[in-house]
Amino acid sequence: MTTLWRPELLSGESSSPGLLRNFVDGGFVETGTTFPKLGPVTGAHLFDVCEADEATVDAAVTAARTALNGPWGRMSEQERAAVLRDVADELERRFDDLVAAEVGDTGKSISQARTLDIPRGAANFRAFADFATTTPTESYTTVLPDGRRALNYAVRKPAGVVAIIVPWNLPLLLLTWKVAPALACGNAVVVKPSEETPASATVLAEAMAAAGVPPGVFNLVHGFGPASAGEFLTRHDGVDAITFTGESATGTAIAKAAADGVKAVSFELGGKNAGVVFADANLDAAIEGSVRSTFTNGGQVCLCTERLYVERPVYEEFCERLALRADALTFGWPSEESTVNMPLISRQHRDKVLGYYDLARTEGATVLAGGGVPSFGDARDNGCYVQPTVVTGLPPDARTTTEEIFGPICHVAPFDTEDEAFAQANNSPYGLAATVWTRDVGRAHRAGTALDVGLVWVNTWFLRDLRTPFGGTKLSGLGREGGTHSLDFYSELTNVCVELS
Numbered sequence: 001m002t003t004l005w006r007p008e009l010l011s012g013e014s015s016s017p018g019l020l021r022n023f024v025d026g027g028f029v030e031t032g033t034t035f036p037k038l039g040p041v042t043g044a045h046l047f048d049v050c051e052a053d054e055a056t057v058d059a060a061v062t063a064a065r066t067a068l069n070g071p072w073g074r075m076s077e078q079e080r081a082a083v084l085r086d087v088a089d090e091l092e093r094r095f096d097d098l099v100a101a102e103v104g105d106t107g108k109s110i111s112q113a114r115t116l117d118i119p120r121g122a123a124n125f126r127a128f129a130d131f132a133t134t135t136p137t138e139s140y141t142t143v144l145p146d147g148r149r150a151l152n153y154a155v156r157k158p159a160g161v162v163a164i165i166v167p168w169n170l171p172l173l174l175l176t177w178k179v180a181p182a183l184a185c186g187n188a189v190v191v192k193p194s195e196e197t198p199a200s201a202t203v204l205a206e207a208m209a210a211a212g213v214p215p216g217v218f219n220l221v222h223g224f225g226p227a228s229a230g231e232f233l234t235r236h237d238g239v240d241a242i243t244f245t246g247e248s249a250t251g252t253a254i255a256k257a258a259a260d261g262v263k264a265v266s267f268e269l270g271g272k273n274a275g276v277v278f279a280d281a282n283l284d285a286a287i288e289g290s291v292r293s294t295f296t297n298g299g300q301v302c303l304c305t306e307r308l309y310v311e312r313p314v315y316e317e318f319c320e321r322l323a324l325r326a327d328a329l330t331f332g333w334p335s336e337e338s339t340v341n342m343p344l345i346s347r348q349h350r351d352k353v354l355g356y357y358d359l360a361r362t363e364g365a366t367v368l369a370g371g372g373v374p375s376f377g378d379a380r381d382n383g384c385y386v387q388p389t390v391v392t393g394l395p396p397d398a399r400t401t402t403e404e405i406f407g408p409i410c411h412v413a414p415f416d417t418e419d420e421a422f423a424q425a426n427n428s429p430y431g432l433a434a435t436v437w438t439r440d441v442g443r444a445h446r447a448g449t450a451l452d453v454g455l456v457w458v459n460t461w462f463l464r465d466l467r468t469p470f471g472g473t474k475l476s477g478l479g480r481e482g483g484t485h486s487l488d489f490y491s492e493l494t495n496v497c498v499e500l501s
């Protein structure tokens with residue numbers, strides 16, 4: 001088993017980097033080229049990662065195709081579901097390794113990894129084992145004008161070889177959100193985690209083998225996007241469907257690659273999510289909820305709020321209290337239970353986010369909290385931290401208030417009427433999620449239809465029921481996953497029409 005715990009997670013003290021390999025046809029394989037994975041807490045060199053070349057990606061796709069024709073393809077839904085439940089058990093057995101992997105790669109706090117990221121890995125497998133074995137397909141009795149009758153019914157079949165490409169912010173959660181339904185529907189998969197977060201996928205590969213998933217059903221290739229494993233995979237003739245989570249611009253590149261083979265695509269993309277706080281809301285809950293929706297995971301969740309609209313009578317109080325809370329969020333080592341803030345994923349991403357902090361000022365913002373980098377006086381000064389930041393005073397067309405930043409920053413603006421609030425929230429090329437804080441039940445339901453987004457949360461944020469449709473409108477995505485929506489993407493439906501005599 002791969003050792004993922006690294007002492008630098010606790011103290012900044014360096015150890016020698018581990019080696020992370022690709023997983024093809026049931027075994028780990030090295031390639032000639034490696035790239036370094038640096039931890040964002042101290043910049044320490046955590047892993048050397050084997051970059052999959054075109055031949056390795058090809059071997060993975062071929063292994064997946066072969067596996068579809070082997071024992072996996074002949075298993076009943078119930079048998080596959082039993083294997084997936086064993087994978088969930090394995091993930092729970094490897095809980096500490098997964099926490100170490102995720103904390104090392106992302107710098108998120110151990111407490112968040114333990115309560116959010118890692119439990120969802122196992123939960124995803126259990127949920128889709130259940131959905132795939134309990135969801136009915138359509139059936140109609142057809143009566144023709146001449147009195148003949150027919151029975152129509154749909155049969156679910158695997159979509160085939162599915163390519164799964166995911167980002168770095170919630171690595172195991174987002175990977176298993178796609179692997180679990182894909183396998184529950186009988187597909188074979190080739191997954192490519194982000195180059196920034198290769199570690200937890202390694203434990204997942206080991207869990208697959210330990211749970212008896214046949215060789216070739218789950219393959220893992222490491223690397224980058226363009227001219228690397230991502231592009232080799234999305235352009236591969238042997239791939240039938242591509243499911244992708246990441247930036248909208250990457251979605252466009254993948255859509256172009258998918259067009260040639262008319263591959264099915266499912267996209268969960270970027271966001272510039274609004275929070276709307278009405279004066280009738282429970283203000284304490286709205287402030288705490290906005291702290292969570294803005295700063296969780298360093299603001300690096302596609303669902304995070306980057307624009308807040310607050311009804312004028314409570315605007316001043318809201319801004320003041322939100323800024324105080326942002327300043328009070330604790331920095332600490334990821335291993336300390338009290339730690340809330342985490343670093344951004346890389347120096348490159350930190351430069352991008354700090355660029356927006358500067359841009360906000362240039363565009364005329366007032367900075368109420370943060371706006372820079374924290375100083376630790378230890379190895380974390382070599383990491384990728386920024387301060388949680390609250391700004392006000394920008395016009396609706398400022399770049400800071402329209403472009404996805406993907407960091408711990410929000411802009412707060414006042415509004416006077418419900419129509420104005422919803423119009424401002426909708427004034428975005430993105431349409432992923434919105435959060436509304438109100439005690440008016442009519443208004444809460446109106447928000448559901450008025451807001452042009454895939455997900456509306458009322459008096460809460462990121463509360464998930466895995467049966468519900470998940471995805472975005474506009475630049476935020478294509479299609480929905482979750483529950484039966486996932487089953488529809490990861491399977492082909494064949495309609496059978498039998499004339500009844």
Ligand SMILES: NC(=O)c1ccc[n+]([C@@H]2O[C@H](COP(=O)([O-])OP(=O)(O)OC[C@H]3O[C@@H](n4cnc5c(N)ncnc54)[C@H](O)[C@@H]3O)[C@@H](O)[C@H]2O)c1
Pocket residue numbers: 165166167168169174192193194195223224225226229230231234245246247248250251253254267268269270271301302404406432472476477
């Ligand atoms: N809507 C959602 O559910 C959701 C969830 C999480 C993150 N996101 C979005 O993800 C982004 C942050 O993640 P990121 O920076 O890793 O995104 P990214 O698009 O840069 O990378 C995502 C993945 O795509 C790969 N990739 C990049 N270019 C590719 C190409 N041309 N062909 C094939 N693969 C390619 C990367 O290597 C990585 O594995 C944000 O925009 C965020 O909003 C969306």
Ligand SMILES: O=C/C=C/C=C(\O)C(=O)O
Pocket residue numbers: 169170174177300301302303464470
């Ligand atoms: O960063 C984006 C978070 C996405 C969350 C999910 O896909 C989920 O909870 O299933």
